[in-house]
Amino acid sequence: xxxxxxxxxxxxxxxxxxxxxxxxxxxxxxxxxxxxxxxxxxxxxxxxxxxxxxxxxxxxxx
Numbered sequence: 001x002x003x004x005x006x007x008x009x010x011x012x013x014x015x016x017x018x019x020x021x022x023x024x025x026x027x028x029x030x031x032x033x034x035x036x037x038x039x040x041x042x043x044x045x046x047x048x049x050x051x052x053x054x055x056x057x058x059x060x061x062x
Contacts, residue, residue: 002010
């Protein structure tokens, strides 16, 4: 199936990749918080819009 070298490479790759992603996120967290302040309201808007569409579809098809 997989050789021992491939398994070791995959394991090390996942660990190193996760560490790099974590450090990059930690470095950018201040910038992200100030830049994307109102993004949760956009998500709420999409969810409400989707629920409204499903409700209207159920009214039309009923």
